[in-house]
Amino acid sequence: MSGAEVTLKNIFKSWNESPALNDISLDVPAGKFTALLGPSGCGKSTALRIVSGLEEPTSGQVFIGGHDVTHTLPAARDIAMVFQSYALFPHLTVAENIVFGLRVRGLVRKQRDEKLKATAQLLGLSELLDRKPSQLSGGQQQRVALGRAIVADKSIFLMDEPLSNLDAKLRAEMRDEIRALQHRLGVTMLYVTHDQVEAVTMADQVVLMNHGRVEQMASPRVMYETPATLFAAKFIGTPPMVTFSPKLLSHCLTPNFLQKSHGLTFGIRPESLSLSDNGLINGTVRNVEYLGADTLIECKVGEEILLCRAPGWTQLTEGTPISLAFNVKDLHVFNTASGQRTAEMLPEIEMALSSQNASSKLAR
Amino acid sequence: MRNSAKHQWIYAWLLLSPAMIFLITFTHYPAVQTIISSFFSTGRGRRKSVFIGWDNYDTLLLDEVFWKVLVNNFWYAVWTIPLSIILSLAMALWVNDKLRGRSFLRMAYFTPTVLPLIAVANIWLFFYTPGFGLIDQIRGLFGFAEQNWMGSPDTALYSMIAVAIWKEAGFFMIFYLAALQTIPPSLREAASIEGASKFYYFRRVAFPLLMPTTLFVSINAVINSFRLVDHIFVMTEGGPNNSSSLLLFYIYEVAFDYWDTAYAATLTVVMLVILTTVAIGQFFFLDKKVHYK
Structure with missing residues (x-):
């Protein structure tokens, strides 16, 4: 598995006249960890949903691996997604949740079980496979959501504030874990967060957004050392500039x-x-x-x-x-x-x- | 310590008693009395009612009309229960989608529930009227012959079934709609990212999550299939030749047209037994398959 690059070109998105995204263009390099950072309501989740295909842009183009996928269905975009709420199916067991997509695609049982076993081992879920999501802690649910993304063998991972429902200690742990996972799998990661610490510590590239525009797109170091705008200067750093x-x-x-x-x-x-x-x-x-x-x-x-x-x-x-x-x-x-x-x-x-x-x- | 515990008992009873008095007076006592009555003869004039053991039940087994209405009621249930559930679910799925005039559609579907069944029956009476009723007029456009929907033994029962489904589906739809709206949209999105079709999502995710509602709705549908007989009074009065008569309608006839209250009690016991069995069975059978949040 290796990543593919994602490119957004002049994306506009508006709902009933009110613009959510205003001429967004950005490049997510293949195999790298890119964080979409910004205050709530800045359009970062909308941008992610446009990459995933759950939302269509009002105008503009989306490219994945060089192909125009603007009007392609989510399932055909070579992406896996982890939702903020995890979106686990509450009536299915952990195992069934993880292999849900494999069953949709009609993978035979033997292969399904092999992949399930490998993924569960990778995430330390082997003991929990028969449980229902409601019997898991927040961190464990998060792992199941990750498992569902990993088992799909996609080259791009989209994550929408995956750690925001966890407590501080667990969040720090999962931060390392997700970062390590991305390295190990070599996938392209597009990660939405409002937490600048998360973005700076995890990402190779940070895309800072505000009011539906990109404020700055740079490595965390460059963004910290030479913020391109006053907004970037005041958003990055604890305490900020x-x-x-x-x-x-x-x-x-x-x-x-x-x-x-x-x-x-x-x-x-x-x-x-x-x-x-x-x-x-x-x-x-x-x-x-x-x-x-x-x-x-x-x-x-x-x-x-x-x-x-x-x-x-x-x-x-x-x-x-x-x-x-x-x-x-x-x-x-x-x-x-x-x-x-x-x-x-x-x-x-x-x-x-x-x-x-x-x-x-x-x-x- | 003992004193306060005693007080709590008194409070509990005081709080429970209003509901309990009504329940006992109007539900439990009549039910028990019905069972007792079914073992007595009907008192007439100077002849007092006397204990006759299983005589009423012997009569019942030999009563052709009883068997006829039981079979009718069976078909009535077999058609109304699944059809009204499937229809209500389909309507709920439809009006849960983002579409134009959604709230108008919801209201339109719910209207039959608000109307009294007697009024509904009068509307349908017009639909079914041979010759110039709505259905025959539409059929006439395509060159079909007139049809006496309620007057023919072959179609009378099915005409009643259609009215019942029409009346019930909107009511059940509201429950399905409420349940559908508790399913987070992210589940739908997660499934679509995995490549699940609408149908696959419905089969593997939405429908299982709707099971508690389906259980509730199906128990109600079963009860209604024995209870909803108002339209029969208005439309067919059980005819022709009892072809559209149902158990409850027959009980009413026996009790208040023929004044054979003891026999009516016996028929009622049969209905109680059927309803109890079905409800308990449904609860235990379906409950295992239901995922409660």
Whole structure:
């Protein structure tokens, strides 16, 4: 079994005038793990259902393995799907649920049993084959749903928030398991989730969606390090990137420069800020959240709130004045109106700030 | 401790008693009294009713009309029960789909249930009228001869069966429709991804999940096949030559036209035995095959 690539080309989908998907184009590389990420209502599940064929796009094309399957029935698309609710047949046993599709396709009993045995072993379900879904725990039901997908020998797996009904511990376990399974089977995985941690930890490629559009399509690392939009910057990361107006740095930028930077938004990751004796940003501690390895410091600077991730042993009390330093390379610049990442003025900003940095170091 | 336990008993009885008084007065006592009456003669004028043992039952075995209505009732049940269930299921599946005018269709199917059977019978009386009734008019278009649907012994019973099915199917459809809507759509989707046809999905998934409803509906259908006789009063009065008479109609005739109440009680016992046996049998036989959520 090996994967096939999936391509969506200019997909539009609307229900009674209200658009759900607005010109979606994306590539899911063969044999890779792609996560469709976004807040609820962003259209990610609709996109998945269009790939599966359960929903037809209003316009646009779907390609699987290079073939146009826009109007092909779900069963002929070489896909297997795991539903959020698992969609197990409640009156059938675990074994019957797993081989349901094989029976539909008229596979002989001997082959069915062999495949069932192999799949059950792979997922640790061998002891549970005679049970009904209602007699299983959430995690076990999830495995049965996976089993039904695996046994079908399809080259593309579609998963619609498969872990959202599990508790936190089990979710972490299943995350590893699904990831390992995808590696082992070599299938193409398209995985819908609203949990950015899930997407970042599991996927080779993340497709971030918002309001029926693709915000960014990149590897988790690229998406974290260079978010293409303000939305991406604020969606990825725990806690997400903090954004602020250039005015916050007014004391170290020339008035001329400030005027030019009107209409820009700066962003910085909490871990890029560090406590310093004389950094560029001066504020007061508003709140301290102790997380064990780290301490999150909420710092009030003028009207804005910045977040700084400091080592766990840092001890500060509210109201203490602090100074924060950062590397200019870690500063992200966005156009406020369009939300797009921009490189315009970046050299000027770098120059202005690094000279300030130098002078503040000098003063020390 | 003992005191409070005692109080709870009193509460329980107080809460149960209103329903129980009615049940005993109108159901259990009459049932028992019926069985007792069936062993007595009918009292007339000065002749008091006396214990006659199995005499009524001997009469019953020799009563040709009794056997006739029993056979009629058998065919009535054999046709109405499966047909009304199949029809109601088909209608429910249809109006459960996404289609135009769905709510209108649902209402239309349910209308016969709302109408009193007496009114329904009058409508059908017009349908069946020889010559200018609706059915004969339609048949006339294709050049068929007139047919006296209710007046001929060959067709009278089947005319009654058609009315009963028409009346019942919409009612059962509502139960099927409610059950269908509790089946999550993702099951349908999962099956279609596996390549299951509509029919395969129905056979392996939807129908088994509807079994509790089928059990409920079929028990009701059985009871109704003995109980629904109102239209016979209006349409045929059991005729011609008892060809459309059913057990309950015959019981009514014996009891309130001929005033032979003891014999009517005997007939009623037969009906009770039949209904109880069928209901218990159905429950135990089908219950094993029913998946309850």
